[in-house]
Amino acid sequence: MSSSAGDGGILMTMHRLSQGGADRVAVLLANGFVQKGIPTRFVLLRDQGEAERELLDLLHPDVSITSAGPAIGSRHLELVRGQRFIQREIVSHRPAVVLASSSNMGLVTGLASKVRRDNGPRFAMKLTNPVVRPRDRGALRTLYRHKLYAFIFNQYDLVLTLSEAERLSLLEIYPAAGALFRTVPNPYISSEMLQDPPRRRPAGPCRVLTAARMMPQKRLDVLLQAFARTSLPDSRLTILGDGPLRPALERLAQSLGIADRVEMPGFVDDVLPWLRRTDLFALSSDYEGLPAVILEAFACNVPVVTTDCFAGARQMFSEIASCAVTPVGDPAAFAAAIDRCLTSARKPEDLRKIAEGFGIEASIAAHIRALDHLMR
CATH class of the missing domain: 3.40.50.2000 (Glycogen Phosphorylase B;)
Incomplete structure (x- = not known):
């Protein structure tokens, strides 16, 4: 300059x-x-x-x-x-x-x-x-x-x-x-993230993670409805973030019968430790720019299921077998994608390559x- x-x-x-x-x-x-x-x-x-x-x-x-x-x-x-x-x-x-x-x-x-x-x-x-x-x-x-x-x-x-x-x-x-x-x-991506050792699957039930403010744009209601439809009854969902919709989301989890499998620990200033011990990241938003946390998940070799909420989502995910893009606001399609990605063979080395472009x-x-x- x-x-x-x-x-x-x-x-x-x-x-x-x-x-x-x-x-x-x-x-x-x-x-x-x-x-x-x-x-x-x-x-x-x-x-x-x-x-x-x-x-x-x-x-x-x-x-x-x-x-x-x-x-x-x-x-x-x-x-x-x-x-x-x-x-x-x-x-x-x-x-x-x-x-x-x-x-x-x-x-x-x-x-x-x-x-x-x-x-x-x-x-x-x-x-x-x-x-x-x-x-x-x-x-x-x-x-x-x-x-x-x-x-x-x-x-x-x-x-x-x-x-x-x-x-x-x-x-x-x-x-x-x-x-x-x-x-x-x-x-989005620090050199330290990419230097981390490859993620290892944690022991125990499958774990799904999201990080979002609890507000209408993020459609966490869709995520909860989808999670209730998944075919892995012992899986766990963690929602990182807080906001005005927390009481409504807690009531929804209760009504869906999944409150014992959903944790909402609130806002955290570092999502990486959570990503490193999860199996799948889920983004259920109505719209986004380019979500940083998706790229952070890729840097940690974590597959992603997302709605078609940002420009270029389908192109970015088109050749990644372990990830999926679903229509906005469709809990059934989102649930099917979670099941498919949790049970599919994963190729984590491909995910880190995507993240490298956002250093x-x-x-x-x-x-x-x-x-x-x-x-x-």
């Missing part, structure tokens, strides 16, 4: 330090930027995030961080307050680039670009969720989402996508914006290359 790249540095925006994978990725990116000599500052729309302690412990000491204030009970009010706060931070710190760390930050950060001047910062965003989600499939809702993101993208100089399949799908919707979209791999060092370097022309 040019010498001017580090002068103004990067200002990254985030709603809060939450359990979401996008927030962990943002922290890893910020750490990588400062280690390459690029001043980096986090601007949070609010503090008191669910994973604040864990992510602050992970954050490099040279990354500065500030917050617009405590939670105020309304996401919309936090966005309004946050837009003004981002603008003040831009004026005060004069970054070279303002980077929205997720789709959820796209609109509020884009609106803050009103402070842009001829020599002001350039704006980039990471697209971490689909433009059109499953609940947006109706014609009017789809049109609204297309128009909304056309407005959002118009505020930016660069939009970073998580996969080439996603970039190509965006070009079908926004054919005139080809130069705006660029694919970069997210930093932290290479991914940070790719982000720096993508942002370089904005920095100049």
Whole structure:
């Protein structure tokens, strides 16, 4: 990167330090930027995030961080307050680039670009969720989402996508914006993960694992219904994560008669020890960007069953016999896939090769290359 790249540095925006994978990725990116000599500052729309302690412990000491204030009970009010706060931070710190760390930050950060001047910062965003989600499939809702993101993208100089399949799908919707979209791999996999010895199957009953916030998008109800239909009555399911749907999920497990085979230990700051002693990872979401935990499972040689919830899922899994992709929201198909993957012959060496493409060092370097022309 040019010498001017580090002068103004990067200002990254985030709603809060939450359990979401996008927030962990943002922290890893910020750490990588400062280690390459690029001043980096986090601007949070609010503090008191669910994973604040864990992510602050992970954050490099040279990354500065500030917050617009405590939670105020309304996401919309936090966005309004946050837009003004981002603008003040831009004026005060004069970054070279303002980077929205997720789709959820796209609109509020884009609106803050009103402070842009001829020599002001350039704006980039990471697209971490689909433009059109499953609940947006109706014609009017789809049109609204297309128009909304056309407005959002118009505020930016660069939009970073998580996969080439996603970039190509965006070009079908926004054919005139080809130069705006660029694919970069997210930093997910450390060299230490890939250096670990091959996973050995733990003794005892088969173990299925998932890691997700307990919220509607993750469709943990579908996972519980599917698990109740599986043909291995002594298998165990572990759900890592927490959220507002916990009481409903606990009641559902009771009603399905599987509560004695399901554990919900809450949020953990390191999923790897759990992956290393499981047989299968399950992802039941309605939609995702590119789930980090799937790649972490591959790095640990753990097969995966997932819904068709992210762009390129079927292409990624097409030649992996020990893994499966099922339709979104179909417990019967998900149950059949769990049974098939738990009883099939596994080829774990293939899974580690997939994970290698998402190494932290290479991914940070790719982000720096993508942002370089904005920095100049």
